[in-house]
Amino acid sequence: MKWKAGISSLLISSLLGAGTTIFAAETAPPAELPQAWAQHEVSMSTVYGLKSPQLFNKYTSPATVSDFNVILNYLSWKFAGGKAAPVSLTKLSRNDALQALYQFIQKIHEKNGQLLTAKAVPYLHEHKIYVGSNSTSYNLNTPITKQELLTLYTRVYEHLTYSNGQGTKGMYWKVSDEDNTVYLLGSIHVGDGSIYPLSEVIRDGYADAEVIAVEANMLQIQNDAEYIQKKSMFEGDTTIDQVLPKETYDAYVKAIAPLGLTPEVYNKFEPWYAALIMQSIHAGKADYSANYGIDLYFLSMATGKKPIVELEGARFQIDMFDNFSQELQVKNLQGLLENHEQPEQTADVMKQLMTAWKAGDDATLEKLVLIEPKDAVAAEINDKIWLTRNANMTAKITKMLTDDQEKDYFVVVGAGHMLNESGIVNQLKKQGYTVEKP
Numbered sequence: 001m002k003w004k005a006g007i008s009s010l011l012i013s014s015l016l017g018a019g020t021t022i023f024a025a026e027t028a029p030p031a032e033l034p035q036a037w038a039q040h041e042v043s044m045s046t047v048y049g050l051k052s053p054q055l056f057n058k059y060t061s062p063a064t065v066s067d068f069n070v071i072l073n074y075l076s077w078k079f080a081g082g083k084a085a086p087v088s089l090t091k092l093s094r095n096d097a098l099q100a101l102y103q104f105i106q107k108i109h110e111k112n113g114q115l116l117t118a119k120a121v122p123y124l125h126e127h128k129i130y131v132g133s134n135s136t137s138y139n140l141n142t143p144i145t146k147q148e149l150l151t152l153y154t155r156v157y158e159h160l161t162y163s164n165g166q167g168t169k170g171m172y173w174k175v176s177d178e179d180n181t182v183y184l185l186g187s188i189h190v191g192d193g194s195i196y197p198l199s200e201v202i203r204d205g206y207a208d209a210e211v212i213a214v215e216a217n218m219l220q221i222q223n224d225a226e227y228i229q230k231k232s233m234f235e236g237d238t239t240i241d242q243v244l245p246k247e248t249y250d251a252y253v254k255a256i257a258p259l260g261l262t263p264e265v266y267n268k269f270e271p272w273y274a275a276l277i278m279q280s281i282h283a284g285k286a287d288y289s290a291n292y293g294i295d296l297y298f299l300s301m302a303t304g305k306k307p308i309v310e311l312e313g314a315r316f317q318i319d320m321f322d323n324f325s326q327e328l329q330v331k332n333l334q335g336l337l338e339n340h341e342q343p344e345q346t347a348d349v350m351k352q353l354m355t356a357w358k359a360g361d362d363a364t365l366e367k368l369v370l371i372e373p374k375d376a377v378a379a380e381i382n383d384k385i386w387l388t389r390n391a392n393m394t395a396k397i398t399k400m401l402t403d404d405q406e407k408d409y410f411v412v413v414g415a416g417h418m419l420n421e422s423g424i425v426n427q428l429k430k431q432g433y434t435v436e437k438p
Contacts, residue, residue, distance in 0.1 A: 034059040034147040040300050041154040042147055047193045047292065048157045050074050050150070059147040065089045067146060068097055071153045072104065079108050079160050095121075095140035097149060098130055101156055108160055129155040158197045167199035169360030170294070171415045174205065175428055175435045177401045181408040183209060184397075184424065184435075186415030188357050190283045191292035195358055198297075201438045209410035212302045213400070216314045218290075219299050224314045231322045232273035239267040240274060244330060251337040255281070271329035272321040278336040286347040288354075298412050311393050311413065320384055328377050357415060360437070366419045390417050394427040401433065 034042045042059070052070045055063075069086045076084035087100050102120035109116050116123065121138060124130040129152065132138035161167055171186030183205035188195070197203075206212070221228075234240070241249045252274060256266050259277070269277070283289065290296060302308055324332075339346045349368075356365040373379040393413060400409045418425050425435050 032057060032059070034150070036304060038147040038151050041151040043300065044154045044196070045150045045157075047196050048154060049078065049193070050153060055146055055150060057146075059150075060145050062143040063092055063097075063146045063149040065092050067149060068092050068100070071149060072100065075104060075153065075156060075160075078157070080111070092144055093141050094130075094138070094144045094148070097144045097152060098124055098140070101129075101152060105156065105160065109163065112164065114163075127159055129159055161197050162200050167197050167202075168195050168358045169199050170195075170202055171357060171360060171362055171365070171418055172199075172202050172205070172437060173418070173425055173435050174438045175397075175401065175433050177433070179406045180401050180403055181208070182397055182400050183408070183410045184418065185294065185298075185410070185412045186357075186362075186418040187294035187412050188354070188415060189293045189295055190288040190290050191294065191354065192288055193292060195292065195294070195354065196297070198294075205438065206298060206301070206410050209306070209408045211307045211309060211407055211409050212298055213309045213311055213396075213409055213411045214295055214299060215312050215413050216310055216317055217299060217308055218296060218314070219303060221314055224318070227315055228318055231318050232270060233268045234270055240269055240271060241267060243271065243326060244333070248330070248334050248337060251340070252333065255337055255340045270322070271326070271333045272324055275329065275333040275336050276321070278333065278340065282336065282339060282343075282346050283350075285343050286350045288350065295412055298410070311396055311411075312389070320389075324384065325377075325380060328380050331377050362415075362419060365415065369416060369419065386416065386420075387422050390422050390424055390427065393417060394424050397424065397428065398431065 033039060038059070042056075046056075050071065052074075055067055055070065065087060069084070072084045072087065076082060084104070087096070089096055099120050102124060105123075106116045118126075121130065121140070125132065125138075130138070173184040175182050175184065183202075185202060185205075240252070244252065253263075253266070255278060256274070258281075259266075266274070299308065352368055353365065356362075356368060373382045397409075397411060400407070400411075413424070417423060420426070428435050
């Protein structure tokens with residue numbers, strides 16, 4: 001597998017194959033967090049465009065009328081194309097917020113030719129916009145907190161998106177035997193806010209599953225920090241300038257300079273790790289980040305709520321990169337450095353990839369990404385990143401399907417592992433399973 005447009009194969013592996021750890025290091029917890037139940041949806045509110053600083057602090061304190069008008073305006077610009085009429089109150093209760101949000105939902109539905117006649121709270125409860133402490137007690141007269149308001153914003157945003165028949169399709173399949181179901185989501189490991197919300201059918205599959213499975217749990221990457229540091233550095237007196245051609249080394253020093261690393265540090269990086277740093281720089285220049293990656297999205301939702309299992313683990317992936325031949329490591333870094341001088345081309349190819357992924361267009365994605373390897377280096381990538389790992393992951397998914405405990409699994413792995421004759425989807429079909437797009 002390699003890019004037809006000349007983009008480095010290692011960059012593609014980071015997007016569609018291995019969930020590389022250099023990206024996970026970007027994610028740092030904020031100084032102040034909402035309560036655990038609200039953290040995911042508060043985070044998603046920023047993905048959905050909400051940027052007002054006044055809302056993202058003191059999350060358990062009462063929200064003001066001004067706070068509410070901010071979120072109402074964001075929703076109005078998104079779904080109605082203009083500014084909302086402000087709510088005029090002295091204080092803001094839960095009931096005040098729910099009634100005003102329901103009126104806004106009614107307005108958008110009416111604009112789309114649908115008339116809503118239900119009462120506000122039952123409607124919002126039925127559509128899981130407001131759940132309350134239980135089905136009979138909503139504590140409506142209680143002041144609404146900032147974290148509750150941000151949660152409502154996220155849920156209303158998603159509800160209206162789905163009501164308009166929108167939502168990213170992604171690379172998504174379902175496979176079942178008599179007892180168990182496995183939902184297969186081909187991930188992209190980096191992204192931007194435009195890939196959310198994911199389609200309802202994907203969200204429903206996640207909700208149905210008892211267990212989530214990922215390549216590696218990047219939220220726990222710090223547990224392997226010492227191991228990663230050791231593997232990423234040359235031992236002894238060896239330095240990267242000794243293994244790179246001078247022209248490549250000079251380009252590497254120039255490209256990495258904005259990070260502010262000293263020569264004592266960047267000269268000790270092995271070429272595979274230097275390449276991962278470069279692909280992180282490329283993704284950032286194209287306005288993509290692992291913070292928006294599909295893996296992190298579901299890991300964030302599942303943490304503390306569903307068991308998470310690793311199909312590989314961070315150490316496996318680090319060992320894989322570290323075991324690449326020196327020739328492969330150097331060629332990948334050279335390819336990334338060449339792409340560094342052509343950021344428009346890199347950004348264009350990444351945009352094409354994202355567009356195909358969002359549309360659920362696996363045929364186009366495969367045409368963009370896959371060609372037969374034509375030399376020993378490409379054959380090594382094909383074997384180590386794709387063929388061997390595809391077979392290993394397929395074997396583990398087969399065990400999920402034959403699990404006597406009758407569990408349903410939601411599996412998130414790089415989309416590249418789903419594609420082609422050697423991909424997970426085709427291997428399961430060869431075993432006699434019916435794999436369908438829900």
